[in-house]
Amino acid sequence: MIACVIHGSKDLQVEMRPDPHPGAGEVIVRFAAGGICGSDLHYYHEGRVGNFELREPMVLGHELAGEVAEIGEGVTKVQPGQRIAVNPSRPCLHCRYCLSGRSNLCKNVRFYGSAARFPHVPGGFAELFSASEEQCVLIPDSLSYPAAACAEPLAVTLHAVARAGSLLGRRVLITGAGPIGILTVAAVRLAGAAEIVITDLFDEPLSVAERMGATRVVNVKTAAACLETFIRDGGYFDAAIEASGNIRGLENCIEATQPGGRIVQVGIFPAGSAGAPMNKVLAKELELFGTFRFHEEFQWAVQA
Incomplete structure (x- = not known):
């Protein structure tokens, strides 16, 4: 079979690999559509994502949809020919994080296209490619494969918004209008936010964010002064x-969130430490939350 393999920074090759065969409880999926995540771009440009550094050639891709091609012994939830979205996360289901309902923090997780x-x-x-049957979520004929492949980034977004707490009637700032930031706009709108402001360096993604429900967009490259309004008092x-992954x-x-407010960091920073004005976090008693991948939100994303 043909596969897209990253060997290192700027070294992406299309090469032949042996066809996979299903083990017990496993499914072979025929690729139909996939999305290119920002992490895929990091692997290509830098050979790493944060602290996850390439140490051997690796097939990329974790935003996936396809058709069940073959099933292994004991598989009952899907059958050959069925259309599926594929959850790229395969947690162990036995560690303390999995048992406490936080499988996204599993230390033994196998996550597609990850170093x-x-x-x-x-x-x-x-x-x-192979998957466990638990990773396979059936999709209706009315849902296209490209749309189904978007379930993974939407799940990331839904988890991030859940970490933000109740947003009903709230004023929300989103920084970064990449795919995650734009999907966050939609999720925040559906969560009932009264006002949604999103920032970016480019007008084109901001226009998409506006169509997705942002009440105001700010180009911080050409209209940085607009941010001053949100920093006062x-x-x-x-x-x-x-959602930008930029310090x-x-x-x-930190500047624009009112004292006692909450900040959720979903954008991935480059490797190394990222200096931030932490004294302002202390003085304003801000809640700074990290968010990592997703768990049950993948199923929600497919259903959405």
């Missing part, structure tokens, strides 16, 4: 979600 473990876990940018927003975005969240 967190060694040997690395291959992704799904291949003609065929200690901050304007009840909550902020930082300046986090700084803006």
Whole structure:
């Protein structure tokens, strides 16, 4: 089969790999559609995502949808020919995090196209790839494969918004209008936020964010002065979600969130430490939450 394999920074190759065969409880999926995540781009440009560094060639891809091609012994939930979205996360289900309902924090998780473990876990940018039947979520004929492949980034967004707490009637800032930031706009709107402001450096993604429900967009490259309105009197927003993975975005969240508010960091920073004005976090008694991947939100994303 043909597979898309990253060997290192700027070294992406299309090569032949052996066809996979299903083990007990496993499914072979025929690739139909996939999304290119920001982490895939990090692996290509930098050879790493945060602290996860490539140490061997790896098949990329974790935003996936396809058709069941073959099933292994004991599989009962799906059958060959059925259309599925594929959850790229395969937690152990036995550790304390899994048993406490936080499988996204599983230390033994196998996540497609990730260099967190060694040997690395291959992704799904291949003609065929394997999955456990638990990773397979059936999709209706009315849902296209490309749309189904968006379930993974939407799940990331839903988990981040859940970490922000109740947003009903709240004023929310989102920094970064990439795919995650734009999907966050939609999720925050559905959560009942009264006002949604999103920032970015480029007008085109901001226009998409506006169509998704942002009440105001701010280009911080050409209209940075607009942010001053939100910084006065200690901050304007009840909550902020930082989706750019840029320290300046986090700084803006800290400045513009009112005392006692909550900030959720979903954007991934480059490797190494990222300096932030932590004394302002202390003085304003802000709640700074991390958010990592998802758990039951993947099923919600498919149903959405």
